Amino acid sequence: MGKLLEVKNLQVQFDIFGAHVQAVRGVTFELNKGETLAIVGESGSGKSVTSKALMGLIPNPPGKIKEGQIVFEGKDLVANTEKDWMKLRGKDISMIFQDPMTALNPTMKVGKQIMEGLILHQHMSKSQARERAIDLLRRVGIPNPEKRVEEYPHQFSGGMRQRVVIAIALACNPKVLIADEPTTALDVTIQAQILDLMRDIQKDTGTAIILITHDLGVVANMAQRVAVMYGGKIVETGTLDEIFYNPKHPYTWGLLSSMPKLHAKTDKLQAIPGTPPDLSNPPKGCPFAPRCPYAMKVCVDQMPAYTHLSETQKAACWLQDERAPKVEPPKTIGVGGE
Template identity: 65%
Template sequence: MNHLLEVNNLEINFKTYGGEVKAVRDVSFHVDKGEVVAIVGESGSGKSVTVQSIMGLIPTPPGVIKGGSIKFQGKELLRASKREMRKVKGSKIGMIFQDPMTSLNPTMIVGKQIAEGLITHQKLSKQEAKKKAIEMIKQVGIPNPEERYNQFPHEFSGGMRQRVMIAIALACNPELLIADEPTTALDVTIQAQVLELMKKLQKDTQTAIILITHDLGVVAETAQRVMVMYGGIMVESATVFDLFENPKHPYTWGLLNSIPNLEGTEKKQLIPIEGSPPDLFSPPKGCPFAPRCKYAMDICLEEMPGDYQIDESHSARCWLNDSRAPKVEMPFTLEKEKTVTVGGESID
């Protein structure tokens, strides 16, 4: 099967005065047409750097892509020229950034910012581009689109600015949309509206989405597959149901155990993951999570685990999945301690 996007053995470093940061190490994954794939993990795990490399947004220097492959529709992006990448960015791959206020041009009306990509990639006239831009403003749920077309970003609320970013990203009907923590700067009510909008547009247009987030509640509501990153590597990959029902990496257990339980009246203290993330100037030679893992064995500190295949769509990089390892069960059960809604259904 030919995947829409294939990333294989990606390695990205950043050269700094303090040394070389090994930000992404041996990351592989794929995305199929019309699929929503989430990448989760705490800050500094390599999520944003991974997707920025797909768009060719790694600044060089200090960034260096040390190895690997990124293929979109079978074409190798890492060897593409700047001219070739300009044809891909915006037209075939769109991106929504974390903070819309710093991503939008404050000196240009929002309508022209939406129309810009249409004129560049679809060769529309200015009048045709304006008409399509107004349609996009309406499509993303912004009222009075003709009036809003001529307004500047500072005249929009945070949620409205994020809707403008979605309109820009989807204006040219891309095959793939990358959403890098699109709801981080928004309040809870607006977060829900933006996520609902993204789900609706994805369903209507069959655009594939890579969703970057640290919020597992968002993942459960929107994604079909999930990849968990830690210390620059992909530690677990599974369907969203498998990840919540049968996680196989202690870091994933920690993430799930830190979800607040909103069911019932009993108050419980959240359980954090003790310790600090690894130093990526000098990453450990073994599992990067081993110093924080209470199930770590000697081999975990000495050697990086392989990618153990749990089933056809589920894999985890953890020595506990080796047949020779002691049997360790997840230290809590979702049925008793957590209620998680996945795709509108509760795991209970």
């Protein structure tokens, strides 16, 4: 497929009230043309900060990219000026934000909001941009688009607003689409429609998608590869099958164990005890060690390096060291099982 985007040792820090919050700590991954990569983890793990860094949306101050590279089509974007980012955003890299109501301007008609990017990046006339906006609304499944292009966001339901946000994100046929929790606020029926829509659009346009989510059910429906993030770091990566059926990191085990099971004999969900680490004072060892039932002294004292488990899977966990005791994953991680 070929690499489209490479993130290398990305480090993002926020200086707030005298504290230095290390929100992203050495994140490295790549995105291939036409694929969907899911980045999963609990709230506070650094997923959304990573996605905003890819769009040049880290507010400075208080935030800054301390170190690392974001290489898109051979160019490092970290050195971009705001003018450079404005040329790139919406045109080559676009984003579906988490809350469609706050992502849309309530004082502007939805058609005008779609037209903005087309006029700026595609140099269309207003009449051309309006026709394209109508076509995009039709494409994302909004009925009677000729009429609705003149309406305001409050006149749309939550699912329809999310479709408008997708239309804006897709207006200029971006090469990379970042979807930050695109279905969180939607009911399951609308959620399924939005995911089907994103799959169809990807099939038609070849757009690569970075899916930011904590919902493993969404991941199972959308992704080809998965990166598991915790404490500002990626702790495991692999193909969808590797992460769901042969995970190696205890945090991944915990996430999979917390998924509802169709044929479970109890209605009680598994939970991961404890809370994520304080990233203003991050641990020197594995960030998951305080919550990990298998933690050893070395886990607390020293950050584990990645162990390459296959050509596509790697995990940062001392349990994968050849000197570590053999630990069997819990039986509760079976996907869809009991």
